[in-house]
Amino acid sequence: MIIDDQFYDVIIVGSGAGGGTLSRKLAEAGKKILVLERGEFTEKESSELVEVEVFKKEDYHAPEQWYDREGEPFHPQTSYCVGGNTKIYSGALLRLREKDFDRVQHQEGISPEWGLKYQDFEPYYTAAEKLYRIHGRAGDDPTEPPRSEDYPYTPVDRASQIQEIGDRLSKHGLHPAYLPIGIGDEGRTDSEDTGISPVIRAGKDVTLKTGAKVVALHTNSSGKEVKAVEAQIKGQSYLFMGHIIVLSCGAINSAALLLRSANEKHPQGLANSSNLVGRNLMKQLMTVILQQSPQPNSGLFQRTMYINDFYWGDRDFSYPMGHIQDAGGILQDVIFSESPPILSVAAKIMPGFGLKQLAKRSIGWWLQTEDLPDPNNRVYLKGEKLHLDYTPNNTEAHDRLLYRWQEVLKATDKQSRGIHPYGSTPIQVVAHQCGTCRFGEAPQDSVLDLNCRTHDVDNLYVVDSSFFPSSAAVSPALTVIANALRVGNILIARLG
DSSP: OEEEEEEEEEEEEOOSHHHHHHHHHHHHTTOOEEEEOSSBOOSOOGGGOOTTGGGOGGGGSOSSOEEOTTSOEEOOBOOOBTTGGGGTSOOBOOOOOGGGGSOEEETTEEEOOOSSOHHHHHHHHHHHHHHTTEEOOSSSOTTOOOOSSOOSBOOOOOOHHHHHHHHHHHHTTOOOEEOOEEEETTEEOOTIIIIIHHHHHTTOSEEEESSEEEEEEEEOTTSSSEEEEEEEETTEEEEEEEEEEEEOSOHHHHHHHHHHTOOSSOTTSTTOTTSOTTBSOBOOEEEEEEEEOSSOOOSOOOOOEEEOTTTTOBTTBOSOOOEEEEOOOGGGOTTGGGOTHHHHHHHHHSTTOOHHHHHHTEEEEEEEEOOOOOTTSEEEEETTEEEEEOOOOOHHHHHHHHHHHHHHHHHHOTTSTTOOOEEEOOTTBOTTOBOTTOBOSOGGGOSBOTTSBBSSOTTEEEOSGGGOSSOOSSOSHHHHHHHHHHHHHHHHHHHO
16 A cells, blocks of 8 residues: 555545536645546547547446446446546536426426525536636527526537528427537537646646546544545555545446445445435436438537427426437437437438438437436445446426427428437436435435535535436536536635
8 A cells, every 4th residue: 555645635536527627626726636537538539529439339438337226237338537528428518497406396206406596506607607618698598597697608600400400490489599518729628628637737736646546435533534545546556635535426436435435433335324325316318319311411510409498398298398409410429329229210211321321311309307316216336346226217207308309390390201210328328417415404314515515524525416406407517517616615715
C-alpha cells in the first residue's frame, strides 16, 4: 500500500457531469483538488464518429460485467474516461420543468416532491447554461419554466429535413422547440473540455489521476468521517487523504462504492443507516422510433428539436406521458446503437440498403417517460458482482406516448406509408440513471441531506444524479451540472 504524501482540500471520485464541473468550480476558488478517474482520456467522442463506428459497441461499454435481476451478465453502456458519459451523450441540456420538483400524480403512482424547488436551482441552471455554452431559444415550449435570463447563445440551425418536419408539426397544432445544446470550440461541450481540463491548463491546484479505480472509502474509528480513499492504479493500491470526499461515479457506481465500503460502524454499507443506498434506481423509459426519409441525410447532424406537448398528458390521458426529441444523425447516436433490430425492420421496408444507407435514409425520434422511484429497483452486491434489480414501471404512460407520436407521424408525414419501426432500450443502456442516494431532510428516508452531504458521514458528499428523488422525463445532465455548482458554493463556504 502506497500512502500519498499530499493532503487535499477535496478529493473527487469521477470526472463526469458532476465531478468535472465541481472540480472547475473549486479550483477557480483556489482549493487544492484531487480527481480520481478510473478511465483515461478518450481518443474519440461520439460527436466525432463517422460511418458506422457507433455500432462498435465494445468501444462504449464498460469493461466489466454487471448482472440483471435474473442473474444474467451484461456489459453496461457507460463510459469510463475523463469526462465520463458526457463524452458520449447527445449534448442536450434541458432544465427540469417547474412542476417536476413537486409531488405529481402519475397513472401508476407518485413522483415525490423534492426538498428544494425549481427556484432554488434556477440561478445555478443559468450559470450552468453559460458555463456549458448552451444554444437555445426560449418561448416555444409551453412547459418551459420561468427563466431569469435568456439562453446565452442562439439556437443551433436545424437540418433542412428537421425544419420541414417542424413546420408540419406546427401546422398540426404542436409546439416544436429548439433543443438546448451545449456547443463549444471543440464541438459538444462536456465535463472534460468545459470542466476539468481548462483549470489544469490554467495551472490551478488540481491533480488528475487517470486509471485510478477507487475500491473503498475508509472511515475513522467513529465512522463519522472518511479518513482515506483507496484506489488501484496499475495494479498497485494507494491511499489518498483530504478534508472532504465527493463521489461522482454515476448513480449506479457511487451506490456500489458506498456498499463496498461497509465496515464495523457501517455494516450495511457506508452512509446506509436508512438502507436506501442503491435503492430507487431510475433510468427513464426510452424508445426510439424511425421515420423514413425520402431524401438522404449525412447521418451525422446535431439534435435540434424537442416536443413537450404530451409532457403532462393530453385531453385523452390526464397523467404525464413524457418528452420527445429528434435523434439527430443516427451514425453519432451511441444509445441508438443498442437497438439495431430497428434497422432490421427498416431493411424489410427499404430492401437493398446497407447499414449506413439505412441510417442515412432515416430520421430517429427519442421518446422519454419518467419512471417512478421503487425501493425494489436497486443496485446491490453479491460478493464482488454488481447486480441491477430493475423492473420498468409507468409503462402505460410510455405506451400512450409512443401511440400518440405514431399518430402524429402518420398524420403529418404522407411519405412514410404509415410504418414506423421502434424499439426500447435494453437493460445495458443505463443512460439517465439516477436516484440511488436520494436527498432529503430526514435521515430515515434519504441518504443525503439537502446539501448533498451524507447524513451519516460528515465529510462525504455525492454530486452525480444519485441525489434525485424523481427522474422527470428530460435528461438529468443539466440538473447534475447545476447542482454541482450549487454544492461547490457550499463546499467553498465550508472550507473557508
